[in-house]
Amino acid sequence: MIPMSTIQVIQDKALALKNNRAFELFVVGVIIISALLVGAKTYPIPETISKAIVWLDVGITFLFLFEIIVRFIAEPNKKRFFHNGWNVFDTLVVVVSLIPIDNSDMALVGRLVRVFRVLRMVSIIPELRTLLNSLVRALPQLGYVVLLMFIIFYIYAAIGATFFAGINSDLWGDIAISMLTLFRVMTFEDWTDVMYETMTVYPLSWAYYLSFIFFTAFAFLNMVIGIVVNVLEDEHAKERAEQDEEEGNASLNDLRDEIRELKSIIQTLQK
Known part of the structure; x- marks a missing residue:
């Protein structure tokens, strides 16, 4: 069993990271890069750049996963985390993005989900929300x-x-x-x-x-x-x-x- 004091320290650090303005701007920057990658895939590009974009997309997906985990840990009442519609939307987008889609029947759905990752900008920026x-x-x-x-x-x-x-x-x-x-x-x-x-x-x-x-x-x-x-x-x-x-x-x-x-x-x- 993890001591309650340790859990509280982890939660406090996650809350501090979540409320950190630099971290918020970093996530916004990652969302913008993700949107640019979606647009870049619509152009004919060399094979080497295409592979680099694929790996960059994977990295962005795991960054989104880390950000969702931080927000979940920072939530004092974990049961109420999914009462927020934006939290549900962000989690679904990230989870579906983790599913391998290359050469599969779900490739089209996966690409559409990656397009909708741009909407995460709304859940991050309070004014847009x-x-x-x-x-x-x-x-x-x-x-x-x-x-x-x-x-x-x-x-x-x-x-x-x-x-x-x-x-x-x-x-x-x-x-x-x-x-x-x-x-x-x-x-x-x-x-x-x-x-x-x-x-x-x-x-x-x-x-x-x-x-x-x-x-x-x-x-x-x-x-x-x-x-x-x-x-x-x-x-x-x-x-x-x-x-x-x-x-x-x-x-x-x-x-x-x-x-x-x-x-x-x-x-x-x-x-």
Whole structure:
């Protein structure tokens, strides 16, 4: 049995290493190198460089494994380590990366997993993690905006297919094609060409396009931005509250330690 004092020392050292800024920057650098290796493999490269990349990839995988182990040891409550979704994601990516994939049926899956190692940048950098958490929290509200946008698309596509199908069936032949054309209009991809073509038959059709652009590109886009910004502010407020609570608990613990020391001193003087 390993003494509890030894386990505590190991945990403290792992926690210090995990919170070390230099170690965090080192891991970020390794993730960037891993991403560059994934891109390098898409180019025709000499055999010697290809072998070097393979060995470098192996080294990066073991570095990731070491970093996961450090984070696991540093966790005071080991059972709660996998309650964090990012810890589960990082562990799965590293474990699958350890599986040999050369000349196997899982080669494609292994390569895809190595591509997803770039996402570990999000789990390492708190600011990116906050942005992604805010986006995920905003999805339920964004769903209603997307639904309303689909309704607008459907109505305008039905109108376009009804009036403009005879002008250009490639763009307005049916409601599905009309929705694709409207997406082109919303993204401003040569939308004036589409408008001028219909204006040769319906001179007032410009109102159809301008009203659609107002609803989709302007109104709905601003709604989406507003929802995301609002959720992001809530996330920052929650983080500040948690930080203030942690600082308050730390101050309270320091005060308790000082009171204990004073009690011990008084008891010593009384003796």
